[in-house]
Amino acid sequence: MRKQSQSANDRGTIDRLLDAAERLFGQHGYDGVGMRMLASQAGVNLNAATYHFGTKEALYIETFMRRLRPVNAERLHLLREAESKSKSGLMEVEVIVDCMIRPPYVQGLEHPDFHTLLGRNLVTPPAFLEAALKREMEPNIRLFNAALTRALPNVPKGLVHLRVMFGMGALPMLSMHLEKMGAPRNLKRDECVLKELIRFISAGLQSEPAVPNGKLSAFHIMPNISRK
Secondary structure, eight states: OOOOOOOHHHHHHHHHHHHHHHHHHHHHOSTTOOHHHHHHHHTSOHHHHHHHHSSHHHHHHHHHHHHHHHHHHHHHHHHHHHHHHOSSSOOOHHHHHHHHHHHHHHHHHHOHHHHHHHHHHSSSOOHHHHHHHHHHHHHHHHHHHHHHHHHOTTSOHHHHHHHHHHHHHHHHHHHHHHHHHTOOOOHHHHHHHHHHHHHHHHHHHHSOOSSOHHHHHHTTSSTTOOOO
8 A cells, every 4th residue: 555644534445445345245256346447335435446456466465464464463462461470480271372363364264355355365375365465464373373382282383283273264254154144243252152162273273183293194194294
């Protein structure tokens, strides 16, 4: 997104464009939406859309970054806070998973259109988006992988990383399912569902390997799977 001083009016225009992009890209995919359609749905003129974002590619990336940046910041804040409360320096697995899962779970409830968009891009994101997501997500996930590896000394490091991928994949699927149910928000129910998700992911992380490590490596699921 182009650098500029953002007046309240500019910010409102940008937000409307991002809201429309989140909804339309989630429904139709990147190739199914043009800048003219986005501008029309946002209630702004086409020149405003190109002024603020330049290209559809830049707008697509910013649609993701708008949600991912605050989630990653909140994850890191919760992890640091949990670390500071741990006398031994080692946190329980469920505490780490809570820090990792809670922010995106809450965001998915508040912004279901984003998780629809995210789900559409899980398998085959455009190459330009994949690179942007890697830059944003990789440092954050690396910190959680490290914390979980310390908490799980008997689980091979690469297997911990693989299981984190499994756990993160469950989140957008759950969010999309809750959205399709169309049930009104219920804070008590939402918290119960979150706790079950945390317990489910934590149990998987702590379980014994299902196959010998060498055999898992042979499938090339994750090339760095090896015992410490």
